[in-house]
Amino acid sequence: MKYLMLNDIDCYKRALRLSNYVWDIIINWDLFAKQTVGVQFVTAVDSISVIIAEGFERFGKKDKVKFYHYSFGSTKESLDWNEKSKLRKMLTDEQYQYILNELNELPKEINQLIQFTNQKLKQ
16 A cells, blocks of 8 residues: 655645745845845745645644645735736746746645545544
8 A cells, every 4th residue: 555645745746846936036036126025925935835744744634634724825925926026027927927827726736635635534
């Protein structure tokens, strides 16, 4: 029997890839942009995969699901930083659209993880 591993979870892998994508963009911004928007944006996007990972390591179903729900909040926060970055001309249209598409897919995948967790775990 194969046990589910963190790297088997689609939303975790998507969130991790996205956080590295955002990092690679923001690392090249000027100091003011990094210190104002950049730090907040990276923190928000990084926290999506971090919270999924933290929830995955919890033992009880309710505790796991609670953390997965928290990752929705980080996704919404990241959407806001993405909008601000575009409006302030810190992202290209292509970068903005890629990030937006990924952030729009993440809640669906997180919801699938929640449903899977609710179905497979007893408590």
